[in-house]
Amino acid sequence: MSVLGGGGAPSGRGGSQDGGLRDGGPPGGGAGPDAPAQRRYTPDFVTDLFRNPLDPGYAEAARRRAERGEPSRRSRLSARVARTVVLVLAGGLLAVAYHQTVASTPESDQIQSSLVGDVRSRQAETDAMQKQADELRDQVSKLRDDALGDGDSGALQTLEAMTGVIKVRGDGAVVRLTDAPPQIDPVSGQQTENLGKVQDRDLQSVCNELWRDGAEAIAINGERLTATSTVRTAGETILVDFRPITSPYQVVAIGPDDLQKRFDGSSTGELFRELATDYHMQVSVKSQNDLTVAAAADPQLHYAKPLTSATASTPSTAANRTSGSPDPSPSGGR
Amino acid sequence: MFAVLALIAGVALGVVFEPSVPLALQPYLPIAVVAALDAVFGGIRAKLEGIFDDKQFVISFVSNVLVAALIVYLGDQLGVGSQLSTGVVVVLGVRIFGNVAGIRRRLFRA
Numbered sequence: 146m147s148v149l150g151g152g153g154a155p156s157g158r159g160g161s162q163d164g165g166l167r168d169g170g171p172p173g174g175g176a177g178p179d180a181p182a183q184r185r186y187t188p189d190f191v192t193d194l195f196r197n198p199l200d201p202g203y204a205e206a207a208r209r210r211a212e213r214g215e216p217s218r219r220s221r222l223s224a225r226v227a228r229t230v231v232l233v234l235a236g237g238l239l240a241v242a243y244h245q246t247v248a249s250t251p252e253s254d255q256i257q258s259s260l261v262g263d264v265r266s267r268q269a270e271t272d273a274m275q276k277q278a279d280e281l282r283d284q285v286s287k288l289r290d291d292a293l294g295d296g297d298s299g300a301l302q303t304l305e306a307m308t309g310v311i312k313v314r315g316d317g318a319v320v321r322l323t324d325a326p327p328q329i330d331p332v333s334g335q336q337t338e339n340l341g342k343v344q345d346r347d348l349q350s351v352c353n354e355l356w357r358d359g360a361e362a363i364a365i366n367g368e369r370l371t372a373t374s375t376v377r378t379a380g381e382t383i384l385v386d387f388r389p390i391t392s393p394y395q396v397v398a399i400g401p402d403d404l405q406k407r408f409d410g411s412s413t414g415e416l417f418r419e420l421a422t423d424y425h426m427q428v429s430v431k432s433q434n435d436l437t438v439a440a441a442a443d444p445q446l447h448y449a450k451p452l453t454s455a456t457a458s459t460p461s462t463a464a465n466r467t468s469g470s471p472d473p474s475p476s477g478g479r
Numbered sequence: 480m481f482a483v484l485a486l487i488a489g490v491a492l493g494v495v496f497e498p499s500v501p502l503a504l505q506p507y508l509p510i511a512v513v514a515a516l517d518a519v520f521g522g523i524r525a526k527l528e529g530i531f532d533d534k535q536f537v538i539s540f541v542s543n544v545l546v547a548a549l550i551v552y553l554g555d556q557l558g559v560g561s562q563l564s565t566g567v568v569v570v571l572g573v574r575i576f577g578n579v580a581g582i583r584r585r586l587f588r589a
Contacts, residue, residue, distance in 0.1 A: 194570065194573055194574065194577075195573060195577065197577075198521075198573065198574040198575075198576070198577025198578045198580075198581070199521055199524055199525060199528075199577070199578060199581065200521050200525075200535065200539050202532070202535040202538075202539065203521070203525040203528075203530045203531065203532055203535050204530055206530070206532035206534065206535045207529075207530035207532065210532070221533075224533030224534055224537075225533060227533060227534075227537045228482070228485075228533045228536055228537060229481070229482075229485045231518075231536065231537050231540045231541070232482055232485035232486045232489060232519075233485050233486070233488055233489035233492065234489060234515075234540075235486060235489060235515045235518070235519055235540065236485070236486040236487065236488065236489020236490040236491075236492070236493065237489040237490070237492050237493035237498075238489075238493070238508075238511060238512055238515050238544075239489070239490055239493065239512060239515070240489070240490045240491075240492070240493025240494050241493045241497075241498060241500060241508070242508050242509060242511075242512045244493065244494070244497055245500055245505065245508055246509075
């Protein structure tokens with residue numbers, strides 16, 4: 146970019162500053178002092194910067210040296226010491242800056258990766274424990290089936306299926322709700338309030354409608370609903386049994402064959418069609434065969450205590466089953 | 480040659496001692512590095528052109544670093560720190576490129 150001599154005739158800044166330092170000073174610089182009659186345009190700062198990147202001081206110092214001769218030996222020595230110190234400083238600065246940039250990134254990275262590791266190991270732990278719990282539950286149910294008579298175990302399984310303690314499968318319907326895409330105001334370009342966002346109320350009314358239409362097992366995004374399940378909002382997220390779920394919401398229900406028709410014919414179905422047309426919420430209701438609904442988390446009793454714990458070891462009777470239906474065995478109760 | 484050795488010694492010292500920079504000075508470190516690089520390349524070019532001067536080099540280094548840091552500090556106080564540091568980097572970068580081009584021309588005649 147910097148021009149060698151040729152185009153640089155206007156030497157600017159009174160000529161004294163950059164007169165002699167143009168890249169070894171080709172004779173072009175001579176035009177400066179003897180052309181006062183000509184109209185001269187001083188180069189602006191940026192042009193000057195591009196043309197003469199070298200500090201003008203060097204040229205001036207060289208000229209001064211040429212005028213006054215070499216400085217004394219002592220001052221040369223001190224100048225050399227100063228130069229060395231500055232060079233050492235510059236090198237140190239480079240090293241420190243490098244160290245700082247390299248050292249500061251791993252620090253945050255380290256923390257993050259250790260957190261990620263923590264999360265992973267905890268997840269693995271939970272998975273392992275979940276697996277163990279499943280195995281133990283299988284064992285328990287097998288042992289119980291052995292201990293119970295045929296009729297009793299069948300009745301117990303039905304009860305379990307109804308209460309959501311075990312996985313169930315069957316035909317039914319799937320209701321899918323998706324948040325409307327964010328609306329952007331065409332004038333201001335800002336996001337307007339999204340009225341088509343799925344709320345906890347929407348999910349609640351879908352579930353209630355499905356129950357009313359005869360659904361026997363419902364799961365929202367894989368979370369099985371039981372008698373004590375909650376669907377509510379915390380901040381921006383919807384929680385089902387305190388577990389956060391996000392859009393798209395998939396409500397899987399097992400029920401009668403005409404579940405979808407019943408849902409569509411209900412006032413709730415009507416409401417959601419309106420939501421879809423007016424607020425662009427995406428709603429789909431489909432009939433589907435062979436659905437699987439997962440088991441809910443084990444119900445935990447914090448306050449209530451089963452009355453029949455003393456009789457848990459005795460082989461079951463009809464009375465025992467009815468009064469102790471939440472399975473009072475200590476192994477299952479955690 | 481001696482100068483290169485001094486520079487390397489500085490780097491070695493920095494690596495060995497790993498001095499920790501106070502938190503308040505950390506934002507100025509990158510700018511200081513660019514300013515120091517400008518002074519160093521200016522010095523190299525002056526050396527190659529035979530007009531190197533110790534005093535000029537020392538003063539340009541110190542003032543470059545201080546002024547660059549001062550400008551960034553002022554910018555931070557005024558709320559335009561990032562813009563001003565961009566400006567400093569552009570100006571110093573142009574100078575570094577120009578000086579390196581001069582060095583290149585000296586060394587390779589190209």
